[in-house]
Amino acid sequence: MDMFKKYNVILWDFDGVIMDSMPIRDLGFKEVLKEYPQEQVDELIAFHQHNGGLSRYVKFRYFFENIRGESITDDEVLRLAGKFSEVMLSLLINNDLLIQDSVQFIQDNYQTYNMHVVSGSDGRELNYICAQLGLDKFFRSIHGSPTPKKDLVRQVLLDNNYNNAEVVLIGDSVNDHEAAQHNAIDFTGYNNVHLHELGSYVTSFNSLV
Structure with missing residues (x-):
């Protein structure tokens, strides 16, 4: 958990991070x-x-x-x-597709951090999927396309008046890293070994406990 002790806010990508979709x-x-x-x-x-x-x-x-x-x-x-x-x-309304490693971390820590979803998936579809799978209660808000991810991140930061230094975005793609950089927040890679070279990386959330 030391890896995230400096943060109060975690922004989550969805596809490949929360769901193997x-x-x-x-x-x-x-x-x-x-x-x-x-x-x-x-x-x-x-x-x-x-x-x-x-x-x-x-x-x-x-x-x-x-x-x-x-x-x-x-x-x-x-x-x-x-x-x-x-x-x-x-x-996609299928619990078997959930990535248990990250979902368990979310369930165990959603009261410790302010958590939001910022995804390239369609926003209405994503909210429906999360509600059907019982995930929506863990997040303060769930956002998706057609708004570009960098703009979704910016809006979450503005709407909640977050201190950028206390926010990290967890994602599995270079687009997630670019959205974090664009908004001057930290990025942690997950579920994509090619992101190791970008800095902070989580191999398993279970290992952080």
Whole structure:
């Protein structure tokens, strides 16, 4: 616990940190984009896996504009994101997908720290999933896309008048690290060995007890 003794606030990413949902989200992109060439979808999946903290809205736009070289309207992005959400809600209400290491830490320490979720996942979908799985009671607030993560973090800091020096963001992607840097708060990596080089890293929350 010494690792977090300087903090009063913990901001949590969700996918890959609280829930092992990335493989399910892979399936979601494949299902929604199944009419497109496999190699293009595979390229999107690679982008998605490397940029876990980005929203599905950004990823669908990337698929069309960067991979297919086509323009796409905001309405079409919203339509695809809606289909994606339907797939997610059918698969993610599943306790077996929770990462017990981090969830146990949250359950044991939510009264010690002010905890919030700041995720690239859709905000309404995320609040529903957390409520269905009984996680919502551990967090002071739960935030998701389409608002970019760096803006979500900034809003949480402003709304609660937090001292930045007492806040840490725990995430599993370079996008999480960038959101922390952008807001001048600390970052701790988790569940992604490539984040070791960025500094603070938790291999197991159980080892902190």
